[in-house]
Amino acid sequence: MKTRLLLNIALALLMARLKQSIVAAAGVTFGIAMFIALISFMTGLNKMLDSLIINRTPHIRLYNAVAPSKTQPVDRAGEFAGFRNFIQSVKPKDEGKRLYNASRIIKAIRADGRVIDVAPKISTTVFFNSGTIQLSGMIDGVDVQLEQKLFHLNDNIIQGTISDLGTVNNSIIIGKGLADKLIVKPGDVVQVTTPDGDIAMLKIVGIVQFGIAEVDDVQSFTSLQTAQKLQGKPAGYITDIQVKLKDITLAPVVAKEYARLFDMDATDVQTANAQFETGTTVRNTIAYSVSVTLLVVAGFGIYNILNMLIYEKMDAIAILKATGFSGNDVKTIFIQLSMVLGVVGGIVGVLLGYGLSLIISHIPFETSALPTIKTYPVNFGVTYYLIGVGFALITTYLAGLFPARKAAKVDPVVIIRGK
C-alpha cells in the first residue's frame, strides 16, 4: 500500500520529464542489448572455436610414449648400487605402441562416474600410392559409433558418413587435401603401404575436412578392424585410449591418476591445447568489459537525469516532507524512479538484444573448418539475459541511490523559506 503510493509518486515525477526519462531508459536499453548481443556472439564464436579443437581432442589420451626405460639394467645390479652410473647412447625400449590389457582398462575407465565414455584408437603412419608417387599419411583406426558419439566426426565429413566405415569392408575416409592430391573421389580404391611394407587396397567411402591444411593433407580414418588387419595385428591391438570427461576441468587430475593406475602415459587436453583456453578467456574478458562500460555509461545518464529532476522538483520534495513523508520515503521514491527506468530499459534491452542476436545468427558465415556451419554461431544462453537484467538493476539502483540520498537530505525549511 505504502510502496504503491510511493511508486505512484515516482511515476508521476517521471512523467514530468518523459523525454529525458525515455533517453535515460534508452541508455540502459542500448547497454543491455549490446551486452547480450556481444556476449551471445562472443560465446557462440568461442564455442565454435573450442569445438574446432577441443571437441575433437580427447580430454585424456592414454598411450605408450616412445622413451627409454626409467630403470636401466645397471641400476638393478646389486654390486653397483650406491654408485653413480653413467650410461651412454641410451635407446628407447622396444615395446611398440601397443597398449596391453586395453579392453580391461577401457572397461575400468568406463565404470568411472566422472567419465562420459571411452574410445579406443589405432594410430599408424602409411604411404598412399598414386602411380609412382608415395604420399605419407596417417590412418586412425576408430570405433565408428564411439568416435561419432565423443568427437562428432560426422560434422567434418563433407562426403559420405562415418557409419559407412562400419558397413563397408576395407573402407577408408580420407582428408580433403589428400584426396585432391591423389585425385580420387568416394567409390575409388586407394593403395596404401604400411611401415612394415605390406600393401593393401582400401575403398574410399568419404572425404573429411578439418580446415587445417596440415591435418587435411595427411589424415584418414578407417575402422578398428581394418586398421588391425592392415598392420597384421590381432584383434585387441590398440595404441590409444581416448577419454571424455563430464567436467573438462578435472582432466589434469584424472590424467595423472590414470597414468599411475594403469602404468602408461597420459596427456590432458589443457596441457595439449593450453593456448585455446587463454584465447577464450581473453575474448570473454573483452566482451564483458565493453558491455559493462556501456552499462556504466547508461548509469551515469540516469544519475544525471535524476540529479536534474531533484533540482526541478525541490518544491514537491519539500511539501512531501512537510506533510509527513520521511526522508526514507523520499529516498524510496527516487530509487524507485531510477529502478523503473532500469526495469523498462532492461526489458526492452533484452528484447532488442535477442533481436540483434537473431539477426547475427542469420548472417552467412562460410568456413572450411566447419562444413556444417552456414551462419555466424550465436549462443542463446539464458544466463546472459539474466546477467544483463541483473546488472541493469544494480546499475540503476546505484545511479538512483546517490541522488535519492541527496533528495532525502533536502531541508524543507530552506526551500519553503526561500520562496
Add this chain to the structure above:
Amino acid sequence: METPVLQAININKYFLDPVRFRVLKDISFSIGRGSFVSITGKSGCGKSTLLYILSTMDTDYEGELFLDNEALQEKDNAALALVRNQKIGFVFQFHYLIEEFNVLKNVMLPAMKLGKFSNEMIEQKAMQHLKTLGIYDQALKNASQLSGGQKQRVAIARALINDPLIIMGDEPTGNLDKKNSDIVFGIFKEICLENKQTTLVVTHDPDFAKRADRIIQMEDGKILL
C-alpha cells in the same frame, strides 16, 4: 484551564552563519485547543523561524516543545515526519501543489501516506473538504490550471485532510488579493469554531492579525505582551 495543544518552553535559536546570532530569545508560550492565534511582527523579528521550530521541521534549537503533551525535541526525523503527518496541517505563502497530480490527488496525498483509511474513504473526505472550500468543481483539474486563490484553498484542503490538531500558516494570504484573503481568513475562522482545531498563523498583514482571537507580537526574537 484545559491542557494546551502546543506549548513552548524557553526556546532559543541561533544562526551560525555568517556569525553566531541569537534569533530567538527564551520564547515561552502555550496555545489552547480551538484558538485562532496569529504571530506578527516586523520582517526579521524571528516569527517565521519560530513557526518552523514549532512545525517540527527545524530541529536545530534549544528548549522544550510539547505538542498534544508529547515532547518533540527528543524525537528523530522519522518520528517527527509522522507527527507532522498526523497532527499538523501546513499552509504556506506559496501553495506547493504537485503539478503532476490533479487537485484531488494533491489533497489526498497526506492521508494516503497516513494510510488510516481506504482510498475510497480518503477520496470522499477530500471531496467533502473541497466542497466546503467551494472548489468542488475543480477537483479533477490539474493543479497548474487553477487561479492563485483556488490553489491556496486546495492547499488548505490538503492541510485539513488528516484532521490535524493544529493548522500552521506562514503568510497564507501573502500572495492573495483582498477578496481571496477574506475567503481564506473565513475558512480558518470556521475551522477553529466548528472543528475545534487550533490555528496558528504567521502574518505581517495587520488586518488579518487583528481579527485573530489572540495576537502574539514579536520583536527582536522576543515576545511582546
